Amino acid sequence: MDFSWTSDQLAYKNKVIDFAKEQLNDSVAQRDENSVFSLDDWKKCAAFGIQGLSIPKKYGGTFEEVDVLSATLAMEGLGYGCKDNGLPLALNAHMWPVQLPIYQFGSDFQKETFLRDMASGKLIGCHGLTETNSGSDVFNMETTAVKVKNGYLLNGSKRYITLAPVADLALVFAVTNPKVGKWGISGFIVEKNTEGFEIGPNKPKMGMRTVPFGELKFNNCFIPDANRLGAEGAGWSIILSTLEFDRCNILASQLGAMERQLEESIAFVKQRKQFGKSIGDFQSVSNRIADMKLRLESSRLLLYKVAWLKGQGESAMMEAALLKLQLSESFLASSIAAIRNHGGYGYVTENEVERNLRDAVGGVIYAGTSDIQRKTIANLLGL
Ligand SMILES: Cc1cc2nc3c(=O)[nH]c(=O)nc-3n(C[C@H](O)[C@H](O)[C@H](O)COP(=O)(O)OP(=O)(O)OC[C@H]3O[C@@H](n4cnc5c(N)ncnc54)[C@H](O)[C@@H]3O)c2cc1C
Numbered sequence: 001m002d003f004s005w006t007s008d009q010l011a012y013k014n015k016v017i018d019f020a021k022e023q024l025n026d027s028v029a030q031r032d033e034n035s036v037f038s039l040d041d042w043k044k045c046a047a048f049g050i051q052g053l054s055i056p057k058k059y060g061g062t063f064e065e066v067d068v069l070s071a072t073l074a075m076e077g078l079g080y081g082c083k084d085n086g087l088p089l090a091l092n093a094h095m096w097p098v099q100l101p102i103y104q105f106g107s108d109f110q111k112e113t114f115l116r117d118m119a120s121g122k123l124i125g126c127h128g129l130t131e132t133n134s135g136s137d138v139f140n141m142e143t144t145a146v147k148v149k150n151g152y153l154l155n156g157s158k159r160y161i162t163l164a165p166v167a168d169l170a171l172v173f174a175v176t177n178p179k180v181g182k183w184g185i186s187g188f189i190v191e192k193n194t195e196g197f198e199i200g201p202n203k204p205k206m207g208m209r210t211v212p213f214g215e216l217k218f219n220n221c222f223i224p225d226a227n228r229l230g231a232e233g234a235g236w237s238i239i240l241s242t243l244e245f246d247r248c249n250i251l252a253s254q255l256g257a258m259e260r261q262l263e264e265s266i267a268f269v270k271q272r273k274q275f276g277k278s279i280g281d282f283q284s285v286s287n288r289i290a291d292m293k294l295r296l297e298s299s300r301l302l303l304y305k306v307a308w309l310k311g312q313g314e315s316a317m318m319e320a321a322l323l324k325l326q327l328s329e330s331f332l333a334s335s336i337a338a339i340r341n342h343g344g345y346g347y348v349t350e351n352e353v354e355r356n357l358r359d360a361v362g363g364v365i366y367a368g369t370s371d372i373q374r375k376t377i378a379n380l381l382g383l
Contacts, residue, residue: 003304009070013077019048020081028084028210029352035202035209037166041087046121050078054095054245055103060116066100068245072252072307079256083352085359086210088253093162093211094118096246098125098171101238102189105230110189114169128158128172128190128216129239136372139182139236143218145174151225152176154188154196154218162366165202165212168192172216173235185235189227196221207358244320247367248306251327254363255296255303258331261356262292265341272343279341288337295330302326318380325373328363335360 005013023044031038045051052062053071063070079088099118102110117123134141143156154174164170170190177184190197200215230238266289269280279285302323309316335357339346346353364370 005073009073012070013073016048016050016074016077017081019044020078024082024084024087029350029355031084031210032086032355033209033349035204035212037090037210037212038084038087039166041084042090042124043121045078045087045091046119050074050091051095051099051121052119054100054249055115055119059103059111060119062119066103068248068311069304069307072248072303075249075252076256076259076303079253080260081256082253083260084210085253085257085356086208088256089208089250089362090163090211092246092250092253093127094125096249097127097242098169100245101171101187101229101242104241105187105234105238106189107226109226110229114189123168124163124166126161126163126167126170126216128161128164128170130160131156131158136369138239139185141173141175141185143172143174144178145176145186145188145223147176148222152188152223152228154190154221154223156218158216160203160213160366161216162211162213164199164214164216167199170216171229172218173239174218176232176235180233182236183233185239186232187229187235187238188223189229190216190218190221190223191227194221194223206361207355208362209358243367244306244310244316247320247324248303248310248316250367251299251323251363252303252307254327254331254360255299257356257359258292258296258299258327258334261334261338262289262296264353265289265292265338268345269341285341288341292334292337295334299323299327299330318377321368321373321376321380324368325370325377328360329370331363332357332360 024041049062052060053074054066055061056065057063082088102114118125129138131141131143145152145154172188172190173185175184176186196219198217202212203214269285270278272279306316306319306323309319338353339357342353345351
């Protein structure tokens with residue numbers, strides 16, 4: 001078993017870290033306070049090649065072919081270097097559940113029309129799955145797409161959609177055949193300004209405030225056949241196939257954030273003195289740091305295993321569920337630990353310690369809640 005990275009992979013990760021530290025950390029606290037998305041940072045990432053990591057060079061991607069392991073390491077570097085946790089969430093929500101399925105399942109027309117502009121930063125994509133009555137029970141969706149001449153009429157709505165308020169296109173899933181359950185779901189690429197398609201404003205939320213999220217509404221919205229992604233009824237397999245990539249990379253950026261958080265905690269407890277010595281000398285504080293390190297490294301092993309399996313073209317249902325559960329819960333637990341380590345300083349917003357806690361809460365909800373990950377694990381164990 002070989003746990004080492006190639007020198008090229010490590011060099012690219014370091015390049016991403018340097019880029020993120022130098023170019024993506026301006027006024028994060030203010031943008032968090034005012035819920036402002038930075039289109040500027042989005043474009044900088046595109047120019048650097050981040051949005052090109054999920055598609056091959058032929059369609060505007062960064063490398064000749066998509067290399068899942070290298071992309072995971074790069075997204076980890078981005079999460080480490082960029083203090084704005086919302087930006088990696090936004091990038092991942094655009095790259096893996098929208099760009100990648102268009103590449104994997106799209107027609108030549110769809111690839112040519114959308115991918116290059118999505119990689120260059122010109123177009124922003126969002127992924128529309130969740131509905132008012134269908135969250136965890138995702139395949140029980142109510143949005144319908146009824147076949148008409150040359151296309152479909154879409155009716156229904158989606159909510160809590162990352163990037164929706166700033167998106168140029170949405171990959172939306174709807175029921176095309178209600179008689180066959182999840183086999184009757186199809187994917188559609190819906191472009192902004194399509195008649196009958198309305199995008200709601202940003203919904204204020206607890207954390208990840210620098211990435212907007214909101215509603216997508218469809219009212220007799222005509223989608224041409226050319227914008228159906230894959231075959232009719234292929235929606236379920238498209239969703240499942242991209243979910244593991246999505247979990248792997250969103251969580252990679254969170255792993256990077258956890259590493260940054262641990263380093264900041266260590267630096268703080270070394271320099272902060274109480275009772276005449278560094279608070280890091282008190283065992284209750286150093287134990288907390290040790291637990292943060294354990295959460296980081298155990299999450300890392302699961303992350304790299306999922307990335308490796310996906311890189312081999314293998315299914316990773318169990319591993320991705322274990323990873324999602326472990327890493328998102330670890331970031332949440334370590335974010336509270338980091339506030340405890342910093343005392344009152346950690347609780348004050350301007351010191352940028354407490355933001356991780358608010359950002360981490362979303363991680364135990366999106367891409368399948370922790371309960372749903374446990375359910376998946378138990379089901380795969382035959383329960
Ligand atoms: C920051 C953020 C970004 C998001 N981005 C997107 C996006 O880009 N696109 C998108 O489509 N969606 C997105 N979502 C929505 C997200 O995927 C859903 O919120 C999530 O799947 C849960 O659905 P729900 O909110 O309807 O909760 P519900 O499904 O109603 O769950 C409520 C509670 O019941 C529990 N529960 C439900 N069913 C079970 C069960 N069978 N067993 C045990 N417990 C259960 C849940 O774990 C949870 O604790 C985002 C959410 C957040 C917070």
